[in-house]
Amino acid sequence: MADTKSNFIKPLFDYEGRSRVVEIEGLNKSFGDNHVLKNISMELYEGENLVVLGRSGTGKSVLIKCIVGLLTPDSGKLEVFGQQIPGMKSYQMDAIRKKIGFSFQLSALYDSMTVRQNIEFPLKRNVHGLTQAEINQRVEEALDNVGLLYAIDLMPVELSGGMKKRVGIARTLILNPEIMLYDEPTSGLDPITAGEINELILQVQEQYHTSAIIITHDITCARMTGNRINFMYEGEFVLKGTFEELSHIDDYRIKPFFEYNEF
Amino acid sequence: MQNTSLSQANPTSEDTSKPRKARGPKWWIDFLVDLAGIYLFVVRFFKDLFRPPYEFKEVLNQCYIIGYKTLPLIAFTAYIGGIVFTRQSRPSLESFGAVSWLPSLVGVGIIRSLGPLIAGLIGAGKIASNIGAELGSMKVTEQIDAMEVSGTNPFTFLVITRVLACSLMLPILVIFTDILALLGGFTNVYFGEGVSFSLYFSQAFSTIEMEDIFASTLKSVLFGFSIGIIGCYKGFTSKKGTVGVGKAANSSVVMSMFMVFVIDLFTLQIMTFIRNILYS
Incomplete structure (x- = not known):
C-alpha cells in the first residue's frame, strides 16, 4: 500500500512536533488458516483521534487487541x-497497560460489582497509597465527567447500553491513560445516545x-470523532485520509459507507 | 507527522483465508487437552500463589460465597443422608444381633467416607458449576480481558482467590456435614432404640482414630482444591458465547464429581499404605 502524494490534502489536526505513541509496520495476524490482519502499517500521533473504519469482521478489533x-x-x-509489544514481559506489559485505556x-x-466498585477496581490495584476518601473523590470525579454520578451505587444490570x-x-479514565x-x-446505541458518546470521546480527547x-463501522462516529481515518477492508488498510478526503473518493469499498448514510 | 497522505492499496490483493474443514476432535483428545490444561493451571496456581498482590479481601468474599452459601444445602443433604444411612444399616446389624454397634458403624461410615463424599459431591455440583458459569460468562463478555488490560492479573484475582477459598472451606463444610449426618443418625437411633445423645456420640466416636480425622481433612482439602481448579479452568477456557458458558458449567460439575471419586480412592490407598507402615 503506497501513499499517493497527488491526493494529499492538508489535515485539520496540527501534527507539528507531535510524537508517535503507536507505530505499526507490516503487522500480520492469523487464526489458523484465516489471515485476519495483512501487512498492517499505521501510526498514532500524540493527541489525535485516529478512526479505524471498516465493516464488521474485517479485523479491526483484532488490531487493537494486538x-x-x-x-x-x-x-x-x-x-x-517506543517499546515493542510482542515478546514483552508481563510486568512490562502491565506498566504499558496502565497508560492505555480500553473501552470494550x-x-x-x-x-458482580456496583458502578463504584467497577471504577475503584483498577484504581485500588494500580495506584497505591490512596486513602478511601481520595479514592471516593476520584471515582466521583470520573463519573461526573461522564455525567453519571447519580448511578454510582447501581449494578451494571440496572444500566442502559x-x-x-x-x-x-x-x-478506563480513572487511571488517566495516555x-x-x-x-x-456507538454500536447498539440509538442515534442520540451514540451522538452523546461521540461528544464524550471528543471531551476525553480535550480534557485528558x-x-x-x-x-467503528459507524460513519457518523468516524466523522465526529476522527482527525484521521484508516479504512480497513478484509484485513488491510486500503485507504487513509481525513473524513473529507475519504468522502470524495470513488472507491467501491468505501462508497457504500457514505451512500447508506445519505438521506 | 507533517502530512496525512491518501493512499490506495492494490484491490486485487490475494485473499489467503480459506474455509477450515469442520473436523470434530475425538473425545479423548479433548480429555487429554483438558488434563494438560489443568496441569498447567495447577502449576501456574502455585507459581502465582506467593506473588503479590495478595487479594485477602476477595478470598474472604469467596469464602463467604463458597462456604456460607453452600451450608444450608449441605446441612439438609447431610442430615437426610445420615438418617437414610443409619436406617439402611440397621437390618444388616439386626440379623447378627448387633444393633448396639449401630452408632459406631454410623460414626465410622460418616467420618471416614460418607461425610466427605456428600460435601465433595454437593460442592462439585454447586460450587464448581457456579465458578464455571461465572468465569465463563466473564470470559465471553470480555470482563476477564478488561481486568487484564487494566493492569490487574485476572488469574490472581479470580483463580487464586476461588481455589484458596474452596480449599479452606471444604474441610469446614465436611465438619458440618459430619455433624449433621451424625445428628441424622442419632434421630433414627433415638426413635428406634431410645439411645441417649451422650451414649450415641460416645459410641459413634469410640472407633474413630486420629488417622481418620487426618484422612478426612486431607480428602476435603483435595476435594476443594480440585473443585476450585476445575471450575476456574473450565470457566477461563470457555468459548462460543452462552452455549460455551453452559458447557463450562456442565463440564465443571462432571469433571469435579469424577475427581472427587478419584481423590477418594487415592486417599484411601494412601491411608491404607500409611496404616500398614504404622501398625506393621
Missing part, C-alpha cells in the same frame, strides 16, 4: 511509546489530552 497485548501478532513491528464493545463491566458505555469509559482504545463505541484509536 496493541494492548491481548493477542500476539504473527509478525511485524508493533511499538507503543460490550462495555465489559464487572457484573449508553450508560454502560459511559461507565466503561469512566473506568492512549484510549475504543472498540465500537489522550491519543485515541476508535474502531
Whole structure:
C-alpha cells in the first residue's frame, strides 16, 4: 500500500512536533488458516483521534487487541511509546497497560460489582497509597465527567447500553491513560445516545489530552470523532485520509459507507 | 507527522483465508487437552500463589460465597443422608444381633467416607458449576480481558482467590456435614432404640482414630482444591458465547464429581499404605 502524494490534502489536526505513541509496520495476524490482519502499517500521533473504519469482521478489533497485548501478532513491528509489544514481559506489559485505556464493545463491566466498585477496581490495584476518601473523590470525579454520578451505587444490570458505555469509559479514565482504545463505541446505541458518546470521546480527547484509536463501522462516529481515518477492508488498510478526503473518493469499498448514510 | 497522505492499496490483493474443514476432535483428545490444561493451571496456581498482590479481601468474599452459601444445602443433604444411612444399616446389624454397634458403624461410615463424599459431591455440583458459569460468562463478555488490560492479573484475582477459598472451606463444610449426618443418625437411633445423645456420640466416636480425622481433612482439602481448579479452568477456557458458558458449567460439575471419586480412592490407598507402615 503506497501513499499517493497527488491526493494529499492538508489535515485539520496540527501534527507539528507531535510524537508517535503507536507505530505499526507490516503487522500480520492469523487464526489458523484465516489471515485476519495483512501487512498492517499505521501510526498514532500524540493527541489525535485516529478512526479505524471498516465493516464488521474485517479485523479491526483484532488490531487493537494486538496493541494492548491481548493477542500476539504473527509478525511485524508493533511499538507503543517506543517499546515493542510482542515478546514483552508481563510486568512490562502491565506498566504499558496502565497508560492505555480500553473501552470494550460490550462495555465489559464487572457484573458482580456496583458502578463504584467497577471504577475503584483498577484504581485500588494500580495506584497505591490512596486513602478511601481520595479514592471516593476520584471515582466521583470520573463519573461526573461522564455525567453519571447519580448511578454510582447501581449494578451494571440496572444500566442502559449508553450508560454502560459511559461507565466503561469512566473506568478506563480513572487511571488517566495516555492512549484510549475504543472498540465500537456507538454500536447498539440509538442515534442520540451514540451522538452523546461521540461528544464524550471528543471531551476525553480535550480534557485528558489522550491519543485515541476508535474502531467503528459507524460513519457518523468516524466523522465526529476522527482527525484521521484508516479504512480497513478484509484485513488491510486500503485507504487513509481525513473524513473529507475519504468522502470524495470513488472507491467501491468505501462508497457504500457514505451512500447508506445519505438521506 | 507533517502530512496525512491518501493512499490506495492494490484491490486485487490475494485473499489467503480459506474455509477450515469442520473436523470434530475425538473425545479423548479433548480429555487429554483438558488434563494438560489443568496441569498447567495447577502449576501456574502455585507459581502465582506467593506473588503479590495478595487479594485477602476477595478470598474472604469467596469464602463467604463458597462456604456460607453452600451450608444450608449441605446441612439438609447431610442430615437426610445420615438418617437414610443409619436406617439402611440397621437390618444388616439386626440379623447378627448387633444393633448396639449401630452408632459406631454410623460414626465410622460418616467420618471416614460418607461425610466427605456428600460435601465433595454437593460442592462439585454447586460450587464448581457456579465458578464455571461465572468465569465463563466473564470470559465471553470480555470482563476477564478488561481486568487484564487494566493492569490487574485476572488469574490472581479470580483463580487464586476461588481455589484458596474452596480449599479452606471444604474441610469446614465436611465438619458440618459430619455433624449433621451424625445428628441424622442419632434421630433414627433415638426413635428406634431410645439411645441417649451422650451414649450415641460416645459410641459413634469410640472407633474413630486420629488417622481418620487426618484422612478426612486431607480428602476435603483435595476435594476443594480440585473443585476450585476445575471450575476456574473450565470457566477461563470457555468459548462460543452462552452455549460455551453452559458447557463450562456442565463440564465443571462432571469433571469435579469424577475427581472427587478419584481423590477418594487415592486417599484411601494412601491411608491404607500409611496404616500398614504404622501398625506393621
